[in-house]
Amino acid sequence: MNPADPPVVDSSSDELIEARIDALDERFADPLREFLQAHGIRVFVNRPTGVSATYHLAVGDMAFVKDIFDTEKEEIKQLAVVWGNGEHDVTLPARVKCVLVDPKILAIEVVEEIFSFLFTSQATVLDMRKHSARDSRNQSFSDSGNREEPVIVEEIKTEPAADVLEASDTQRIGSIIADIFDTKKEQRGESNKERRGDSTKRGRPRKARPTWAGFVAGCLAIGLSPLIWFVISLGVAAGSLGLSGQLLREGDGRSIYAAQAGSYWVRQASLAWKISSAPLRLVGLGRPARHGERLVSFLSDVARAEIGAHEMIRDAQAVGVALFGAEAGERSAIALVEKLRLSAAAVHNSVGLAEAQLTTMLSDGAFLFGIPAVVRAGKRGVVALAKFRDTSSFLEQFLALYPTIGGFSGKQTYLVLLQNSMELRPTGGFIGSIAVVSVENGAVLDVSVSDVYALDGQLKGHVPPPTPIRDLLHQEHWYLRDSNWNPDFAKSGERAAWFYQKEAGTAVDGVIAVSLPFIVELLKATGPLELSDYPDRITAENFFGKALFYTQTEFFPGSTQKKDFLGSAATTLLLKLSESRGVSPTGVFRAIAGGLDNRDLQLYFAASDVQNLVDHFGWTGRVWGREGCVGADVHSCLFDPVFAAEANLSVNKANAFIGRERVRQVVFDESGTIRESLIFSYRNPSSGPPKDAGGAYRGYVQIVLPSDAKEVTITVNGEGVPRREAGIAAPTVPFWEWSAEGDISVVGLAFDVPAGGMSSVGVSYGREARMVFGSTGAVFEAYDQKQAGIADASWQLSLRYPIFWEASEEQGNLPAGNQAFLAKEAQLEYNTTIPGDHLVRVRFKK
Known part of the structure; x- marks a missing residue:
């Protein structure tokens, strides 16, 4: 009577963001491709992508670029890199940003500025050419050389169906000054006033006119007002988003209001900086202007992520009701789970962009990130964003399993090992009780808890135990309660399924090991449990003590005391999870993610394809928990x-x-x-x-x-x-x-x-x-x-x-x-x- 051999584990590759580059000359596209690949993006040059690309770049002369984008209708980020066109009055669809460059191989700093312009700038066209249009018209393709500071082009014509673009920064500032002060008229008024002055005062010393001081002060106040408004808006936006993040971690529904307020003030800061930075562009200081744009773009990504997280929590509550609540099976659980998965993916992308931008700003040390206090806050922000991204990534992966383990092709049964960590064993604790969970059509049908000794008493035949169990515990037989002796849960889970089938006569589709630290973290998210079968209140703080008391007091093998307490706790916990009141969805996410990461929640599946996927995610508790020397020689x-x-x-x-x-x-x-x-x-x-x-x-x-x-x-x-x-x-x-x-x-x-x-x-x-x-x-x-x-x-x-x-x-x-x-x-x-x-x-x- 021997356990079956474990399945072969095979990992699969992670899904990557894809970008497509259409190039008239592939040499010109190489720096762009290398930059994207260095940032984890799969790039296809002059060939179609496997799925719809996230970014589309076209590189060549104007005729080539226009031909590419005239046939491209997808609403994705699109960028045209044009050389040798000779004029500014190019015609492209309004959704396409355009960069004008000299016909030379792009240097790395040029590539960085191109992508900074694509992701953060409000402008539509960026002119980075060193040579004049007339000189560049007949220039041949050569290696890169030195370049000057890029200049934003005034305007770009659009097709008749496109929206009219905004005026350039130069025109915008000029019109604002012209509207507020008519300098020529002011000068004429002063001249006439002097000619009408009293002739008796010509010989006296001229006094300073207070009107000029007021005029200068007014000019300064009006000129600095956009910058002042930018600073105020930026501070309010950062404070609102910080408050939203704190409320989000606490599971407080008011986080959405703080996130929406933060989003509003980010838009205000964007508008104020658009006006304030125009003089910098006029004098050729485009790089400092883009630092401010990057900061605003970072806060915009944070706001988008926090608003998306609130929607994700709302979707998670609907999924909980569909899986465990009274309406389980009546609603389309798989549709709700798919919606939740898409919400998690959107949040993951927004958080990833925000984390990347914050990391770049910290490494550059530009703008406000030269201030030590801002640097310290930024580093804390990177850590918080990384944790947030990991949680959303975990949720996306976890939900990817749902269609295969939710019982859509028939009823599926899972064995849950309740491992008591106060009596430690290699995979987390002594198996004192087990639960059997049945699912069908995406909903939980039944949960039953029983004492493991009652099952072990049904084993027929002899299974020799490992020598330490035989010699130190003095047990002649091997039972389900000691099946987790191998530290590798991929093997112990298979062994537990084998023992359960021999003892209960029923095969299971998978095994889930739950250790007590995971239950404690889950109780922190659900709050206290009122057990109907016991006059007691169970909390995260007293769970260990209550479990020890109720499972040990006057306990003997075969009694129902352990089954009654753990069964009542499990039933009440599932009921609490199906409710929206008092449960923190973010706390539940963190508890599950932390349990899988710390191996207090381990999974084994009999189907090899599912087991391989779970093993790829790192949730099987295998030895070793990771591959060595990844990315190294x-x-x-x-x-x-x-x-x-x-x-x-x-x-x-x-x-x-x-x-x-x-x-x-x-x-x-x-x-x-x-x-x-x-x-x-x-x-x-x-x-x-x-x-x-x-x-x-x-x-x-x-x-x-x-x-x-x-x-x-x-x-x-x-x-x-x-x-x-x-x-x-x-x-x-x-x-x-x-x-x-x-x-x-x-x-x-x-x-x-x-x-x-x-x-x-x-x-x-x-x-x-x-x-x-x-x-x-x-x-x-x-x-x-x-x-x-x-x-x-x-x-x-x-x-x-x-x-x-x-x-x-x-x-x-x-x-x-x-x-x-x-x-x-x-x-x-x-x-x-x-x-x-x-x-x-x-x-x-x-």
């Missing part, structure tokens, strides 16, 4: 992963009290060989019954290492630990054993932590692989994978290397605000907690 990059999966074999709830610290040190010698050490420190402040549910802690930790790990030594509290050989009876705890499978090696270590005491576990090993230096140096990538069910733990990484090496941090994902980076002589250190996986990439040069 594999010949000069060394991926160094570590994963420690701990299990509580003391048959108590000591994990509710255990504190952990982890220190990892990597030492490089001059040849590139590495030696590593891991130190795990445990504190057990519990006393055990009758004072608490803890007591002495017996742990078994599986330390997953690369397959080439060698020369392993183990210590507990500074003393050497004997190794247990295969087939030999288990020695006294502590002991360790070794196993290998595929591309991983596993060190299994049994240890004790006395009640009220501490223990320290040390692991030291080397690697067969070594650092190999290429022309650009060598890259070292340290990866620490987090175990499900552990909320956080203190973590420290130290890299020690030869003094003549140079080290520079190339990439990392340590949480912003928690990272402490210390550069010492030949040493780098990182200190933080572990709410999720940690990745540090460092480039070394000799």
